[in-house]
Amino acid sequence: LEAVNPQPNPWEFPFYGFEKGAFTEDNRVGPYGEYLKKHGLNVLDDPHSFTFGQHTTVQSAWPKEHHQTAWIANKAIDFLQDHSEETPFFMWVSFIHPHSPFNPPAPYDTMYDPKDMSLPIRSEEEISKWPKVYQRRYKAKDGHHGGISYSEFTDDDWQCLKAYYYGMIHFIDDEIGRILNVLREKEILDQTLIVFTSDHGEMMGDHHLLLKGTQYDCVTNVPFLFAPPKSELQNKKWNKLCQSIDIMPTILEYVNVPIPKGVQGQSILSAFSDPSLTPYDDVLIEMSKDIRTLRTEKARISWHSNDKEGELYDLGKDPYCLNNLWNESEAISLKQRMMESLLDRMTCNQDPLQERKALC
Structure with a gap:
């Protein structure tokens, strides 16, 4: 069987989506x-x-x-x-x-x-x-x-x-x-x-x-x-809180190019000139399939799915995250609120694509 439109050698062009380019990685092949x-x-x-x-x-x-x-x-x-x-x-x-x-x-x-x-x-x-x-x-x-x-x-x-x-x-x-x-x-x-x-x-x-x-x-x-x-x-x-996925739509708005449907990020261009605008109350941070984090201005929660453990920090009292409150009884209310918000963001940001595989 032959693949349909097979991708050429990963170090050779034409590389789909690019007109010109040169690729290199940690191992310096290519x-x-x-x-x-x-x-x-x-x-x-x-x-x-x-x-x-x-x-x-x-x-x-x-x-x-x-x-x-x-x-x-x-x-x-x-x-x-x-x-x-x-x-x-x-x-x-x-x-x-x-x-x-x-x-x-x-x-x-x-x-x-x-x-x-x-x-x-x-x-x-x-x-x-x-x-x-x-x-x-x-x-x-x-x-x-x-x-x-x-x-x-x-x-x-x-x-x-x-x-x-x-x-x-x-x-x-x-x-x-x-x-x-x-x-x-x-x-x-x-x-x-x-x-x-x-x-x-x-x-x-x-x-x-x-x-x-x-x-x-x-x-x-x-x-x-x-x-x-x-x-x-x-x-x-x-x-302000923002995400890497906001960079592409922000650039597109600046150069007057329509933002494609399905883009999860948003343009934050207007917030640059108007300090009263806040693009996000919280941001979702993901690492592989193991750690999911919700970060607000006042707190951070990280759920470690593999070990069923986590991290919880009160950033107002602990800005450098040195005291993990995950298992502390006095932080149950904060933990519950943050976990509910995290699960809500995870549900709204399901990625339909397969997990990306990479060396680093």
């Missing part, structure tokens, strides 16, 4: 791997997330001009240089970093002094109230994706990790600057909408943990910069 070979570099020489412990901190084996971050920026610049200034375009540039293992190239690996890094937000008391999944990650050793028990990390370890992490971010800032300079040179920066965001944050020692896989704010509260050209919206800070 076009970037071919690029490294062409320049005499072995893809296995530099740590990546499938062969090294996730806590690794080391200088990249490659100079910054051959690093994955620079390669991604170069591909974006190539597209802009070849594109006519008179023709509208949409370009998505997605950097792999900052990501574990923490291996920025020189000079970014030494740009930040670990001694200047703030210590993680955590408490010893919170550990006993964790769901089992967090306790397993904290104590795990052999076979754990991170390669080491986080319970063994010292303050110096966490500060070192953060210094390398900041170096990665600085590198990306510089590469985005190169992309913006091309827009400026082509005299189209002042007519280009620029949106910056991230798929998730990083624990970086907060609550004694590393990487992602939790529902703490340090993972779910991601940056979102919406920079329209020559607009009254510029230089305004907006602090």
